[in-house]
Amino acid sequence: MVRIGVIGAGDIGFSHIRRITEDLHGGRITAVTDIDEGHAAQAAAFCGARVFPDGESLIASPEVDAVIVASWDATHEGYVLACIAAGKPVLCEKPLSVSEESCRRIVDAEMAAGRRLVKVGFMRRYDEGYRAVRDAMYGAIGQPLIVHCAHRNKCGYAQHCTENSVKNSTVHEIDLMRWMLGEDMRTAQVFAGRASSRGGEGLKDPLTVLLESESGVRIDVEVFINSGIGYEVHCTAVGEDGVADMPEPARLAVRAANQKAEYISDDWKVRFYHAYNRLFQQFIDEVQAGCLTAPSAWDGFMATYTAECCVKALYSGGIEPIAPLTRPDFYGKE
Ligand code: NAP
Numbered sequence: 405m406v407r408i409g410v411i412g413a414g415d416i417g418f419s420h421i422r423r424i425t426e427d428l429h430g431g432r433i434t435a436v437t438d439i440d441e442g443h444a445a446q447a448a449a450f451c452g453a454r455v456f457p458d459g460e461s462l463i464a465s466p467e468v469d470a471v472i473v474a475s476w477d478a479t480h481e482g483y484v485l486a487c488i489a490a491g492k493p494v495l496c497e498k499p500l501s502v503s504e505e506s507c508r509r510i511v512d513a514e515m516a517a518g519r520r521l522v523k524v525g526f527m528r529r530y531d532e533g534y535r536a537v538r539d540a541m542y543g544a545i546g547q548p549l550i551v552h553c554a555h556r557n558k559c560g561y562a563q564h565c566t567e568n569s570v571k572n573s574t575v576h577e578i579d580l581m582r583w584m585l586g587e588d589m590r591t592a593q594v595f596a597g598r599a600s601s602r603g604g605e606g607l608k609d610p611l612t613v614l615l616e617s618e619s620g621v622r623i624d625v626e627v628f629i630n631s632g633i634g635y636e637v638h639c640t641a642v643g644e645d646g647v648a649d650m651p652e653p654a655r656l657a658v659r660a661a662n663q664k665a666e667y668i669s670d671d672w673k674v675r676f677y678h679a680y681n682r683l684f685q686q687f688i689d690e691v692q693a694g695c696l697t698a699p700s701a702w703d704g705f706m707a708t709y710t711a712e713c714c715v716k717a718l719y720s721g722g723i724e725p726i727a728p729l730t731r732p733d734f735y736g737k738e
Pocket of ligand 1: 411412413414415416417439440443459474476497498499525526527572672
């Protein structure tokens with residue numbers, strides 16, 4: 405049984421505690437910490453874990469074999485580095501960290517430790533819909549040429565700013581495109597048009613992010629944080645021989661009073677429920693086997709590095725080159 409400590413028992417941290425306790429096998433939550441004592445106490449009461457005063461003592465505890473980092477983005481680096489120093493596997497929520505330099509420190513520390521200890525919570529790789537589109541590429545639709553993506557949230561956090569739309573949200577599409585196409589991006593351009601009145605003052609929302617892969621595949625991403633609709637993601641790939649539309653998960657359609665309506669969930673918890681379960685089950689299994697696979701710290705680094713180039717493009721208004729980086733042999737070919 406893998407004894408797991410969770411740092412950050414807020415919205416997503418608690419959902420992971422619930423899935424490991426109720427849905428998955430091979431793992432048990434033994435330790436929880438959160439700067440919000442109420443969140444920590446509630447989570448600990450739910451799963452029977454011990455509350456630790458801080459992340460550092462949780463990571464050092466002999467009651468903890470592996471760690472989940474689900475606190476805010478700016479806190480990820482310190483906790484992930486502490487896990488590497490303690491030799492404990494860690495699943496870190498996305499983004500791996502807030503800057504290229506910060507992610508680079510994690511990659512360097514992991515390579516210096518000499519074994520893979522970091523997995524990043526890019527759960528969309530585990531979604532059946534995205535997997536089906538990926539399978540169609542170079543298969544049913546032939547060589548991919550264009551990919552259209554949409555990423556809509558119902559409403560953003562109070563503190564959400566335009567850069568977050570890129571560094572916290574579009575990182576998902578950046579990671580997906582690297583994973584689907586098997587290559588990195590070479591240019592970025594970002595357009596902020598008319599802003600929705602639903603966003604806060606000064607928030608540029610929605611954004612259109614244009615990426616070009618190393619081989620020339622064109623990718624457009626609509627990122628709309630305050631759509632007011634619900635949580636929606638879409639992906640359509642156009643290939644040499646056809647088009648692949650990502651299938652939607654089955655949803656109840658109700659016909660009544662001369663109308664047909666389908667429920668759209670509020671957030672990622674429902675839409676990616678099964679994908680998260682697959683990711684976390686794989687993490688537990690890999691901890692037991694002693695070998696972590698992708699999404700790796702390198703994937704987390706590349707997503708944040710590419711997102712920072714997108715932020716430059718947002719401010720310059722031009723096409724920003726994304727300098728190619730060599731993937732260290734340490735991270736294999738996954
Ligand atoms: P949240 O509801 O605010 O939960 C974060 C929790 O961590 C809060 O209880 C917060 O306390 C606590 N915290 C903050 N700093 C801490 C620290 N230094 N040590 C321990 N606890 C700390 O936020 P969330 O929505 O769960 O997001 C958490 C992380 O998950 C973020 O990195 C986010 O990007 C990621 N996330 C990923 C996805 C995805 O699609 N994979 C979806 C949602 C979120 P306070 O409330 O007092 O600040």
